[in-house]
Amino acid sequence: MPEGPSIVILKEEVQEFSGQKIIDVSGNSSIEIARLQGKTIRKFKSWGKHFLICFDDFTVKIHLLMYGTYRINERKETMPRLSLVFANGEVNFYTCSIKILEGDINLYYNWKVDVMNENWDQIMARQSLEKIPKQMICDALLDQDIFSGVGNIIKNEVLYRCKIHPESLVTKIPSEDIQNLINESVIYSFQFLDWKKNYELKKHWLAYTKSSCVRCDLPIIKKYTGIKKRKSFFCTNCQNLYL
DNA sequence: TATAATGTTTGAAC
DNA sequence: AGTTCAAACATTAT
Structure with missing residues (x-):
């Protein structure tokens, strides 16, 4: 839910x-x-x-x-x-x-870290990511103290859109890609909102639960990734792995 | 029918 | 004492 x-x-x-x-x-x-x-x-x-x-x-x-x-x-x-x-x-x-x-x-709450809150502060997200350089980006995206509201669907879809492999290490990801990822986490969350209201959320999934990549048609890899061990869906051909 | 799934807290184990 | 990890919770669709 x-x-x-x-x-x-x-x-x-x-x-x-x-x-x-x-x-x-x-x-x-x-x-x-x-x-x-x-x-x-x-x-x-x-x-x-x-x-x-x-x-x-x-x-x-x-x-x-x-x-x-x-x-x-x-x-x-x-x-x-x-x-x-x-x-x-x-x-x-x-x-x-x-x-x-x-x-x-x-x-109790820092409203700046809620991606859908009017007080969302992307600068703070950047700074928080700088504090966890060795973590995998798949874990960082699920960190509710950085991207509050992001769950496993949003995680997978945003990584696919941004062409970043979920097991990429935060510090190794190019700055522009990090910025893009932060931006997309907000953009996708609001699209998720609209799609869900129209009962068409699943229709727009590009990676989550998919079996083949819509870009290159190669198989989508399904794997439990990171410390959090949540399932990731990704294309090794289209998503860059930064280590 | 067994399995897996949009998640987090807790407490045992080390 | 601080960290880590698996268990627990609980429902429904495939």
Whole structure:
């Protein structure tokens, strides 16, 4: 379910509940959800893959992890982890991680590292990459403290677009290619957003889950790469390996 | 039916 | 004590 763009969609879909009072709360979350009863939602925010429900003095952080889902104005068969009912509807979250962050949300998050945030700072991304010269770029792209919101699909697609082999070492990649990669991580994330809204995300995949390269027709290599051992899909003919 | 998949935290092991 | 790694969590489509 969730890479950054999917959380942005979630945020947009619940806007009708922004400013609403929670008239009923339930769910099997381990947090003290009764605390939300009667509270008014001040704002919905997102930071990468984190979905944030902000109240006056605290914030509920929801992470959909790999299998998390949600329903708006409908329910699944299973009990929600968290269900919020308002005068004008309800939102239900399933199989997700939920935590409460006390106090000012700005003290928890650096908005500059969220590729889809208005405060995204590509200079900071460059600087962060300079601090991990020996890492593989496939790991760096998944680093939520550098490219918050980027997941395995975006990782693979951006590397393919930029013609960079996922196992390339950060410091060995030419500066222009690094810059291109940073730019594309944002561009692709917003395209992902549009495509997903139109239910045509998969149609645009060039490398992820593909079996042959659309540029040269040679086989796409599938391999668990880097420290994070997430699967990479790449063309050894079209993507340069910098070691 | 077994497998793999858009992810992260935790705690054991070293 | 600091680092590393695999297990755990959990759902659905192929």
